[in-house]
Amino acid sequence: MSSDLFVIPFNIGLYFILVYSVVRSTIWFRQLSRSDKLRLQRGFFGMPFMQSLKEIFMESLLHRKIFMRNPVLGYMHMSLAFGWFLLIVFGTIEADFFGEKHLNPPSHAIFFRYFNPDHGAAGLPKVFGFWMDLLLAFILSGLLLAMIKRFIPGLMGMKKTTKHTWTDRIALLSLWMIFPARLLAESLTSGAHGSGSFLTGNLGAQLASFLPVAELAPWFWWLYSLSLGTFFILLPVSRYFHIPVELLLIFMRNSGIRTGDKPSSLTEVQTHACSSCGVCISICQMSYAAGINDIQSAYFVKGLRNGKDIAAITANCLMCGRCEEVCPVGIELGPMRMIERRQGEREFKPMRFIDGYGLNGKKAPVEKDPTQSYGYLVRNEPVKADVIFFAGCMTHLTPSVIIAMKKIMDSAGVRYHFMDENGGVCCGRPLMLAGRDREARELINYNSDIIWRSGAGILVTSCPICYKIFNESYYLDTRVMHHSEFINHLIEEGSLRLGYLHRKVVYHDPCELGRGSGIYDEPREVISYVADLQPATQEGSMSLCCGGSLGNLTLSSGKRALIAADAAKILTSSAPDELITACPLCKKTLGQATETKVADIAELVAAALPGPKGRARVRTKKTLVRVHDNG
Amino acid sequence: MSTVTKHVVVAGGGVAGMEAAGALAELGHRVTLIEKEQKPGGHLKQWHALFPDRRPADDVRKYLSRRIDNRNIKLFTGISVEKVRKQGHDLHIELSDGSALTADAAIIATGFDLFDARRKEEYGYGIYDNVITSAGLEDMFNAGRITTADGRTPSRIGLVHCVGSRDEKVDNNHCSKVCCVTAVKQAIEVRQKLPSCEVFCFYMDMRMYGPYYEELYRESQEVHNVNYIRGKVSEASVNINNRLVVKVEDTLAGRPLRMELDMLVLMVGMEMSQAGTRLAEASALGRGINRFLETGDHHYGNNLGHVKGLFYAGTCTAPMNITDTISHARAAVTETVRYLTTR
Numbered sequence: 022m023s024s025d026l027f028v029i030p031f032n033i034g035l036y037f038i039l040v041y042s043v044v045r046s047t048i049w050f051r052q053l054s055r056s057d058k059l060r061l062q063r064g065f066f067g068m069p070f071m072q073s074l075k076e077i078f079m080e081s082l083l084h085r086k087i088f089m090r091n092p093v094l095g096y097m098h099m100s101l102a103f104g105w106f107l108l109i110v111f112g113t114i115e116a117d118f119f120g121e122k123h124l125n126p127p128s129h130a131i132f133f134r135y136f137n138p139d140h141g142a143a144g145l146p147k148v149f150g151f152w153m154d155l156l157l158a159f160i161l162s163g164l165l166l167a168m169i170k171r172f173i174p175g176l177m178g179m180k181k182t183t184k185h186t187w188t189d190r191i192a193l194l195s196l197w198m199i200f201p202a203r204l205l206a207e208s209l210t211s212g213a214h215g216s217g218s219f220l221t222g223n224l225g226a227q228l229a230s231f232l233p234v235a236e237l238a239p240w241f242w243w244l245y246s247l248s249l250g251t252f253f254i255l256l257p258v259s260r261y262f263h264i265p266v267e268l269l270l271i272f273m274r275n276s277g278i279r280t281g282d283k284p285s286s287l288t289e290v291q292t293h294a295c296s297s298c299g300v301c302i303s304i305c306q307m308s309y310a311a312g313i314n315d316i317q318s319a320y321f322v323k324g325l326r327n328g329k330d331i332a333a334i335t336a337n338c339l340m341c342g343r344c345e346e347v348c349p350v351g352i353e354l355g356p357m358r359m360i361e362r363r364q365g366e367r368e369f370k371p372m373r374f375i376d377g378y379g380l381n382g383k384k385a386p387v388e389k390d391p392t393q394s395y396g397y398l399v400r401n402e403p404v405k406a407d408v409i410f411f412a413g414c415m416t417h418l419t420p421s422v423i424i425a426m427k428k429i430m431d432s433a434g435v436r437y438h439f440m441d442e443n444g445g446v447c448c449g450r451p452l453m454l455a456g457r458d459r460e461a462r463e464l465i466n467y468n469s470d471i472i473w474r475s476g477a478g479i480l481v482t483s484c485p486i487c488y489k490i491f492n493e494s495y496y497l498d499t500r501v502m503h504h505s506e507f508i509n510h511l512i513e514e515g516s517l518r519l520g521y522l523h524r525k526v527v528y529h530d531p532c533e534l535g536r537g538s539g540i541y542d543e544p545r546e547v548i549s550y551v552a553d554l555q556p557a558t559q560e561g562s563m564s565l566c567c568g569g570s571l572g573n574l575t576l577s578s579g580k581r582a583l584i585a586a587d588a589a590k591i592l593t594s595s596a597p598d599e600l601i602t603a604c605p606l607c608k609k610t611l612g613q614a615t616e617t618k619v620a621d622i623a624e625l626v627a628a629a630l631p632g633p634k635g636r637a638r639v640r641t642k643k644t645l646v647r648v649h650d651n652g
Numbered sequence: 653m654s655t656v657t658k659h660v661v662v663a664g665g666g667v668a669g670m671e672a673a674g675a676l677a678e679l680g681h682r683v684t685l686i687e688k689e690q691k692p693g694g695h696l697k698q699w700h701a702l703f704p705d706r707r708p709a710d711d712v713r714k715y716l717s718r719r720i721d722n723r724n725i726k727l728f729t730g731i732s733v734e735k736v737r738k739q740g741h742d743l744h745i746e747l748s749d750g751s752a753l754t755a756d757a758a759i760i761a762t763g764f765d766l767f768d769a770r771r772k773e774e775y776g777y778g779i780y781d782n783v784i785t786s787a788g789l790e791d792m793f794n795a796g797r798i799t800t801a802d803g804r805t806p807s808r809i810g811l812v813h814c815v816g817s818r819d820e821k822v823d824n825n826h827c828s829k830v831c832c833v834t835a836v837k838q839a840i841e842v843r844q845k846l847p848s849c850e851v852f853c854f855y856m857d858m859r860m861y862g863p864y865y866e867e868l869y870r871e872s873q874e875v876h877n878v879n880y881i882r883g884k885v886s887e888a889s890v891n892i893n894n895r896l897v898v899k900v901e902d903t904l905a906g907r908p909l910r911m912e913l914d915m916l917v918l919m920v921g922m923e924m925s926q927a928g929t930r931l932a933e934a935s936a937l938g939r940g941i942n943r944f945l946e947t948g949d950h951h952y953g954n955n956l957g958h959v960k961g962l963f964y965a966g967t968c969t970a971p972m973n974i975t976d977t978i979s980h981a982r983a984a985v986t987e988t989v990r991y992l993t994t995r
Contacts, residue, residue, distance in 0.1 A: 415772065417773035418773060418887060419773050420773065420776050421779050424779065443910075444910075578822075579941070581886055612771070
């Protein structure tokens with residue numbers, strides 16, 4: 022059986038990757054927190070397992086999400102993943118049915134044609150042969166698209182494609198070799214034996230007409246086996262590790278494990294689950310509006326995976342969350358980047374090739390400079406009130422918003438205390454976005470103390486940045502409301518009487534309010550109550566970042582202006598009378614980028630308040646609803 | 653000297669354009685001076701007195717009017733130059749009324765726009781009645797009455813330096829050069845006209861770069877008791893008595909400061925003018941990171957653009973004071989004449 026030696030590279034690769042997968046999964050499992058271990062165990066014996074199987078089928082094999090975003094890219098991923106999967110399944114069944122015996126070693130299924138060169142002449146074997154050829158053709162069509170994507174990304178509707186490391190290149194080369202090698206190996210063998218279906222059979226017959234096919238065939242079986250073996254061995258240190266790891270990620274996610282704020286097994290799994298598909302690159306405003314093409318999530322994750330110094334990439338992100346919204350693998354990219362920011366300054370050590378296999382323990386986090394403190398903050402005596410209004414630092418830079426809010430609350434008869442009227446302490450979110458959680462916590466405690474002692478039932482803020490941290494990181498028994506929610510609440514309870522402004526307006530969802538906090542409907546309800554709200558081209562979960570984001574720690578104002586100009590152009594494409602937003606920072610940033618008037622939702626509502634002469638036609642929300650019901 | 657009469661178009665009838673047109677006409681060239689406003693004079697029209705000697709701005713206005721009172725100059729007002737394009741040896745110049753001119757050479761003197769203070773909403777311009785700009789204060793000087801919106805005489809006025817200059821937040825990293833000394837001049841004028849009114853200047857640095865500026869700054873403190881506080885105003889608001897309240901960090905004293913004021917004057921900086929921007933974009937003229945026109949060489953070619961026969965004069969290239977603007981315009985004329993005689 023010396024001629025069978027060619028299966029050795031394949032076997033080495035296959036058994037290596039199987040053992041490696043078990044070892045690495047075990048390490049990951051052991052590193053999980055106790056509660057996450059329990060979640061995973063429970064998940065394994067419950068519904069999450071079934072959900073995961075479904076998701077694996079839909080996403081890992083069919084690639085539904087990529088398909089919906091870009092059908093050609095989706096077809097490419099699907100043909101390679103689903104095609105290869107079916108080829109393995111069909112091949113195993115074929116080998117099981119028609120092989121020498123049941124329960125063959127995997128190499129007998131993979132190299133079935135070599136071991137059964139005359140197979141498939143008639144009957145059921147012929148049907149199988151046809152299907153195997155069809156699947157191979159399916160995969161090869163996807164491979165062709167992959168090659169086109171690599172060399173001419175524009176043809177695939179991709180603006181950019183990810184750059185590769187050398188291990189990625191070798192892995193890519195071996196992956197690209199697998200199926201053409203199989204095609205040629207099978208065709209040559211079929212040509213020598215007059216067997217094979219429409220693809221391998223015909224190609225084999227053609228080749229046999231002018232080539233010594235029988236002598237050539239073993240060389241291509243060797244190439245096929247070597248490609249597979251190389252691919253498997255390089256798999257853990259290449260981007261293609263995402264193929265098995267994504268399965269694990271789906272299972273962990275469905276079991277209820279979340280990224281949290283510290284590095285964990287899940288962050289490692291997410292790092293490896295990224296397929297570098299590049300969807301996040303095309304969607305990134307930093308890329309298409311500001312021409313910055315090396316900081317997107319795919320590069321961030323790749324740097325993380327390859328142990329590169331990514332401090333600059335980590336800091337240079339708007340944290341707008343658009344990439345997370347479209348990530349086909351569902352990686353929690355925002356929290357992942359925040360974890361990296363929290364690590365702070367640390368010694369950077371380049372990663373060796375062998376470290377890529379990740380079996381040599383974890384890096385110890387370096388303690389940050391512990392000297393900073395906000396001990397000098399004076400504690401003011403809080404004022405008792407039902408409603409606390411916290412404008413926020415950014416709102417203090419847009420006094421028109423504060424004036425509008427005062428008018429609205431006075432008009433509705435709200436008894437409120439303006440907490441930071443004479444200057445307040447920052448909510449802590451900018452520090453948190455910079456990864457300075459401990460310092461942020463000091464400010465959180467300071468503000469919490471004032472809010473608790475005021476005894477207020479509602480905390481209203483005009484700034485979505487404050488809103489997000491009040492909701493997520495403060496321990497309050499106060500209802501936190503963004504002013505758009507609060508105004509909507511005032512309208513609904515009938516305490517705010519408003520006229521109707523005959524203005525065509527477009528609403529811009531601030532990142533921290535929309536994607537960040539899930540507040541999409543209330544602002545729209547308020548706006549359509551007082552004005553003619555027109556749809557925007559990109560809104561809701563895919564709304565744009567204004568460019569002013571506090572999340573980016575290094576972006577220059579010139580680049581910000583480019584992003585703002587692009588966003589403003591898209592938002593005002595329907596030529597509205599006003600562009601309405603609900604964030605002082607968006608208002609400031611967009612206001613400088615367009616000729617269209619940019620106003621906060623509070624300003625719009627304040628303009629709809631009845632004037633001193635009461636000329637505006639005043640309605641309550643009920644009449645509005647009825648008008649809508651009657652068509 | 654050239655004996656052949658050439659035709660030169662000067663875009664912009666402010667200080668630079670008027671000086672350039674006058675100098676060219678004096679040398680016997682035919683000049684078409686094009687001003688987008690109804691009257692020539694540029695920003696100078698609005699100014700009451702000039703630093704450093706506080707002479708009436710009228711003196712310089714009269715000089716410039718005499719300068720363009722020449723039969724070789726044809727003045728068109730209410731029209732702007734929209735595009736300049738090379739056509740053989742000549743320049744083809746398109747105007748906003750749809751007509752076009754052919755010229756042997758042209759000088760761009762489209763000047764600057766004052767920074768729109770509304771873009772720094774935190775200072776409350778356009779929101780609070782008593783927040784005005786340095787140009788608005790000049791209007792008051794011209795009208796001879798310095799009063800708050802409700803007609804009161806202010807007892808305390810604050811002047812904010814660097815509004816729209818040296819401010820990364822509005823994408824203007826450049827210094828507008830003249831605002832510091834304008835603030836000193838205006839502070840003195842307020843003190844002279846309203847001796848009981850306190851004046852505070854909030855500054856980052858005092859950039860007293862010109863002759864007699866430092867002396868003026870000294871005089872403002874020693875003779876006129878103007879107060880200087882080193883620190884940027886972070887925000888302005890109004891209190892219950894409708895008085896302005898500003899928050900400043902006094903960086904010399906190292907402590908935050910809150911101050912009540914009756915009036916806040918924003919020393920607005922210079923930006924590339926919108927008309928100049930339109931012209932530059934339509935004519936594909938290079939611009940620097942400060943968005944002003946980029947000159948051929950910072951040291952020995954700062955009247956030259958990249959189009960042969962097209963020259964730059966005045967604040968379309970960078971912020972400058974009137975003295976430097978007039979010198980720059982004369983230099984542009986020298987370059988133009990050299991081009992016309994040697995080409």
